[in-house]
Amino acid sequence: MNAPLGRPAVDMSVRIGGLTLKNPVMPASGTFSEELAEVFDLGTLGAHVLKTITRDPRTGNPTPRVTEVEGGMLNAIGIPSKGVEAFLAKVVPFYSRYDVPLVVSISAPTSADFATLAARVSVPGVAAIEANISCPNIEEDGRAFAIRPGSTREVMARLRDATDLPLWAKLTPNTGETPEVARAVEEAGGDALVVANTILAMAVDTRTRRPRLGNLMGGLSGPALKPITLRMAYQCARATSLPVIGCGGIATVDDALEYLIAGASAVQVGTETFIDPLAMPRIIEGLRARAEAEGVAAIRDYVGTLADAAEPEGVVFMQAAP
Amino acid sequence: MTALPVLATAGARVFTGPLRVAEHEAVNADYRLMRLEAPPTLTAACAPGQFFHLLCPAEGRHAPLLRRPMSIYGAEGDRLSFLYKVQGKGTAALATLPVGGSLEVMGPLGQGFRLDPGWRNLLLVARGVGLATLAPLAAAAKAKGMGLTAICSARAPEFLMSLELFASHGAEVVTVLDSDGTSAVEHLDPMIEARMAAGAVDAVFTCGSARLLRLLQALGDKHGVPGQVALEQQMACGLGMCHCCVRPFRRDGATVPLRVCREGPVFDIREAVA
Ligand SMILES: Cc1cc2nc3c(=O)[nH]c(=O)nc-3n(C[C@H](O)[C@H](O)[C@H](O)COP(=O)(O)OP(=O)(O)OC[C@H]3O[C@@H](n4cnc5c(N)ncnc54)[C@H](O)[C@@H]3O)c2cc1C
Ligand SMILES: Cc1cc2nc3c(=O)[nH]c(=O)nc-3n(C[C@H](O)[C@H](O)[C@H](O)COP(=O)(O)O)c2cc1C
Ligand code: FES
Numbered sequence: 001m002n003a004p005l006g007r008p009a010v011d012m013s014v015r016i017g018g019l020t021l022k023n024p025v026m027p028a029s030g031t032f033s034e035e036l037a038e039v040f041d042l043g044t045l046g047a048h049v050l051k052t053i054t055r056d057p058r059t060g061n062p063t064p065r066v067t068e069v070e071g072g073m074l075n076a077i078g079i080p081s082k083g084v085e086a087f088l089a090k091v092v093p094f095y096s097r098y099d100v101p102l103v104v105s106i107s108a109p110t111s112a113d114f115a116t117l118a119a120r121v122s123v124p125g126v127a128a129i130e131a132n133i134s135c136p137n138i139e140e141d142g143r144a145f146a147i148r149p150g151s152t153r154e155v156m157a158r159l160r161d162a163t164d165l166p167l168w169a170k171l172t173p174n175t176g177e178t179p180e181v182a183r184a185v186e187e188a189g190g191d192a193l194v195v196a197n198t199i200l201a202m203a204v205d206t207r208t209r210r211p212r213l214g215n216l217m218g219g220l221s222g223p224a225l226k227p228i229t230l231r232m233a234y235q236c237a238r239a240t241s242l243p244v245i246g247c248g249g250i251a252t253v254d255d256a257l258e259y260l261i262a263g264a265s266a267v268q269v270g271t272e273t274f275i276d277p278l279a280m281p282r283i284i285e286g287l288r289a290r291a292e293a294e295g296v297a298a299i300r301d302y303v304g305t306l307a308d309a310a311e312p313e314g315v316v317f318m319q320a321a322p
Numbered sequence: 323m324t325a326l327p328v329l330a331t332a333g334a335r336v337f338t339g340p341l342r343v344a345e346h347e348a349v350n351a352d353y354r355l356m357r358l359e360a361p362p363t364l365t366a367a368c369a370p371g372q373f374f375h376l377l378c379p380a381e382g383r384h385a386p387l388l389r390r391p392m393s394i395y396g397a398e399g400d401r402l403s404f405l406y407k408v409q410g411k412g413t414a415a416l417a418t419l420p421v422g423g424s425l426e427v428m429g430p431l432g433q434g435f436r437l438d439p440g441w442r443n444l445l446l447v448a449r450g451v452g453l454a455t456l457a458p459l460a461a462a463a464k465a466k467g468m469g470l471t472a473i474c475s476a477r478a479p480e481f482l483m484s485l486e487l488f489a490s491h492g493a494e495v496v497t498v499l500d501s502d503g504t505s506a507v508e509h510l511d512p513m514i515e516a517r518m519a520a521g522a523v524d525a526v527f528t529c530g531s532a533r534l535l536r537l538l539q540a541l542g543d544k545h546g547v548p549g550q551v552a553l554e555q556q557m558a559c560g561l562g563m564c565h566c567c568v569r570p571f572r573r574d575g576a577t578v579p580l581r582v583c584r585e586g587p588v589f590d591i592r593e594a595v596a
Contacts (some may be wrong), residue, residue, distance in 0.1 A: 035562040037338045039428075049524055051563075061581055065566040066558045068387050068411075071542060073558065077565050080579065201501065222387060274388060274559045275377065 010291040011298035012284070014046070014265050017191030017244045019101050019109035019127060019165045021046035023265060024299055025284045027254065027269030029105040029130060029170070029305050031079065034094050041267060044284065050061040050091065052105040052132045055117050057083040062214030066293030067203050071149045072222030073247070073271060074201050079107060084120050092125050101127035103168065110154040111145075112188070115162035122163040129165050131190075134172030134197035146172045149184040156188030168245070170194040171232065173225070178232050179239035186240040194245045194268065195233045199225060203279045225249045230262055237263025237304060249280065260302040336431065338362050338559070344401065345552060350480055352407050354417055355395070358425060360402035368397035369459035371434030371552055371588040373559035377416040377426035386412040391557050394430060396410040396462070402427075405454035405483070431560055432587050435459055435550055437466055441524035444468055444516065447505035447510070447538065449475040452530020455552045455587075459486050460491040471517070475505045475534070502522060507537055514538070518545040519593070525549055526591065536596045547589035555582040570595045 012023040025037075026047035033051060036042060060080030067074050069130035081087070095102045104121045108114040118129055146153045146169070159167055169185040171178070173196045180192055187216060198219025203212040211217075229248025237244045244258030244310055247268035256267045272279040291299055342356040349355050356477065375389040388410040396403040409419050419425060437444075442464050448456045453474065463470040470493040476482045478501040488495045496513075498504040517523050518541055526538045526549035535551055542549050555567040562584035569586075570577045571593040 031559070031563060033561075033563040039338055039561070051565075060565060060568070063566075063568065064556050065568070066388075066556060066564070073387060075558070075564070075566065079566050080568075241530075271387075274564065276426075277336075277559075277561065 008297065010146075010288050010296065012191040012288060014142075014300050015304075016047075016245065016266055018235035019047075021101060022261070023264050023284050024266035024287070026103070027273065027280065028267050029188045030075075030318065031270040031273050033045070034281055036273070036277065039077040040281050043100060047101045047103050048283075049094055049103040049126070049130060049268060050100065050105055052079050052081075053084055053087045053117075053121075054079060054081040054107055054235045055083055055084050055113060055120070057086075057146070057318040063113075064106075064212065064214050065218075067218075069201075069203055069220070069224070070272065071221050071224035074203055074213055074218040075198070076213045076218030078215060084117060088121070088123060092123070096125055097155050097303070098125040103128045103130050105130040105132050105170070107132040107226055114155050115158040118159050118162040118165075120165075122165050126165060128168055128191075129159070129163060130160055130168040130170055130194060132170045133196070134170050136190060143281075144172050146170070146181055147175045147177075149177055149180040152181050153184040154186045156185050156190050160189035168192040168194050171198045173197065173228050173232060173248075174264075177237045182236040182239045186242050190242065191245045192245060193236045194246055194247055195264070196229045196238050199228065221248070223249045223251060226255060226258075230258055234261055234262040234300045234306070250283070251275070253283055253290055253299070256283050256287060257302060260299070261305050262291070263306070265300065265303050275308055334352040334368075336428060337367075338428045338560060340426050341402065342461075343419050343421050343423045346419060346421055349405065349483055353405055353483060354427075354480060355403060356397075356410065356416070356419070357403040357404050358427070359399050359400055360397075362380070362400055363397060363491075364430075365397035365402055368394050368402070368430045369434035370394070370462045371455060371550075372430040372432050373560075373583075373587060374402075374429030375428045375431060375557070376404075376412075376416065377428075378412040378413070379419060379423075379425070386415055386426060388412075388558055389428065389560060390416070391431075391554075391560060391587075393552070393587075395457055396444040396455045397430075397458070398461075405451075405457070407451055424504060428560065432583055433585065435462070435552075435588050437468065438525070438548075439466070441468055443522055443524050444470045444527065445469065445473070445514070445523045445525070446527040447473045447475065447514070447534050448529060449543055452528065452552070453484055453530045456527055457487055460488050460493050463493070464531060470494070471496065471523075473514075475499070475509070475531070477501065487540075507533060510534075511537060515541055515545070518542075518547050521549050527551070528591070529548060529553075533596050535591070535594060539591055539594070541594065544592060550588050551591045551594050552587045553594065555586065557583050559583070 010171030023046040061078030201220040226249025233246040243265040251272040345357040395405040402403035472488040567582040568579035
């Protein structure tokens with residue numbers, strides 16, 4: 001599909017902090033790995049975002065680790081990890097064959113451990129660090145750093161001191177303080193916001209009266225999550241000047257465009273890749289075709305173009321509240 | 323600047339795309355057989371024990387979201403077939419597919435059965451849905467000039483399946499039933515042990531029953547007969563990315579979680595934790 005004669009091809013590139021991506025579509029952490037190279041050319045993606053790693057090996061949660069719910073799925077994988085050393089020795093080298101920025105997602109139980117791990121993965125071949133400060137399964141009762149601005153600022157500041165790589169913060173929907181948490185990331189020197197992770201959820205088998213996840217609770221992802229994370233992406237883009245990477249329930253070109261229009265500069269695709277493993281190349285191609293059809297020269301021209309909703313400053317969220 | 327191909331599958335080893343339903347019929351009250359029209363290059367790439375991840379058609383309000391794993395029941399020429407039991411939402415939706423309709427498939431996936439060229443006589447013990455997974459071994463054994471005995475276990479005679487398929491590949495078929503008590507472990511144990519003791523079994527294969535797995539592990543240990551088991555676990559991606567499909571296995575003196583979709587679904591019978 002080449003651009004019609006006389007019209008330049010759509011510029012698909014976007015800038016995220018100091019990084020230029022050739023297009024705005026990348027996988028969401030935990031829904032992507034080397035194996036997908038058996039299905040399509042991973043060189044077509046805007047970035048490669050890997051499954052969250054921890055310093056030490058971890059086995060992860062008991063099964064069942066996933067369950068389907070209406071409009072989505074719950075997962076409680078529990079971040080199984082072979083540890084950072086095995087990761088650096090075996091996983092990072094695989095991606096060196098691609099001319100695509102490699103984004104390493106990290107998690108740790110304390111700010112100090114987060115910083116140590118960030119320093120350890122700041123090696124050649126790694127283009128950015130995504131700090132998973134939102135994983136709901138790891139901390140007790142699903143509590144995470146990104147629930148509160150204070151703990152967010154603290155961990156992001158430690159991370160900023162520990163690495164010179166671009167630093168992305170992955171936020172959680174399990175908070176009532178999204179703009180405040182986003183601002184805390186900006187104040188602490190973060191370079192981008194990934195919005196967002198899964199919502200803490202549960203499901204029950206009424207026949208056995210058992211929870212449908214081995215871990216009892218897990219994270220909701222898929223189409224049902226989208227309106228919530230889209231709202232968050234909008235809030236984050238308004239509250240800070242950081243680039244926002246939208247994530248949650250993206251399955252179609254339209255879903256991706258909604259995020260861009262609401263203020264996201266790029267998007268991550270998770271659950272949909274399980275359903276259609278070609279979802280990411282399909283969305284990249286679809287965005288290009290859509291921009292071409294609408295006479296939009298560059299995909300970044302969509303970013304933050306939400307038509308004015310005549311919003312009375314500061315009141316809209318109270319009005320929207322039940 | 324050249325555009326990305328939408329189906330960027332160049333160099334890909336896993337097929338993803340729609341296939342046409344050529345035949346689709348009930349085999350008995352529980353099971354249905356579906357044959358898809360497939361490119362011969364695809365069926366040639368399929369090995370017994372591997373599976374496909376099927377995108378069941380969306381059914382009304384309660385559309386199944388994730389794909390459903392299904393063993394390759396047959397892969398010859400331009401036909402790829404699945405033998406399945408209607409279990410819940412996904413398989414119920416699958417059952418509605420008309421001949422001429424199309425089904426999105428992804429595969430072949432996972433590690434299939436491995437046949438050691440030195441083996442002369444194989445014994446398989448199948449129950450329920452396990453039969454769908456083990457049936458392609460019959461053709462593979464025949465192609466390699468190996469003898470095969472198939473012990474088929476079912477609730478009652480009307481639920482026995484694929485007997486002709488095994489027989490057509492020259493396999494000896496033994497049927498055992500719940501309805502007459504012959505499928506009980508106490509009956510199978512001496513029957514299989516006698517064959518092993520006589521040196522008539524070089525390897526055993528099973529799928530679909532933890533009880534049979536334990537029996538074959540114990541007998542195999544005792545008589546030094548190796549074996550393989552195909553295991554099931556709930557899946558999301560089917561490719562090895564999400565780590566939801568793990569089961570515990572004994573390896574190098576430790577219990578390790580392995581992915582059924584990637585390191586399996588076929589495993590060394592001694593490693594399986596029954
Ligand atoms: C490698 C492999 C090969 C298989 N081959 C066959 C086959 O050849 N014939 C056949 O009839 N069945 C086979 N199964 C089982 C089949 O996948 C399930 O019966 C099917 O997924 C049930 O889906 P459902 O929506 O109808 O049922 P539901 O109970 O509504 O399913 C709910 C969820 O649980 C999962 N699930 C339920 N039962 C199983 C199971 N036994 N194994 C894995 N996931 C399950 C579903 O995929 C779905 O995600 C195989 C399973 C695996 C893992
Ligand atoms: C199986 C699974 C595993 C995940 N693992 C991680 C993880 O390790 N780290 C992380 O930051 N997010 C993880 N996520 C969350 C996703 O990255 C993403 O934020 C979420 O699924 C919402 O996007 P989606 O609706 O497109 O899936 C995981 C999601 C799923 C479904
Ligand atoms: S189903 Fe995703 S790793 Fe096996």
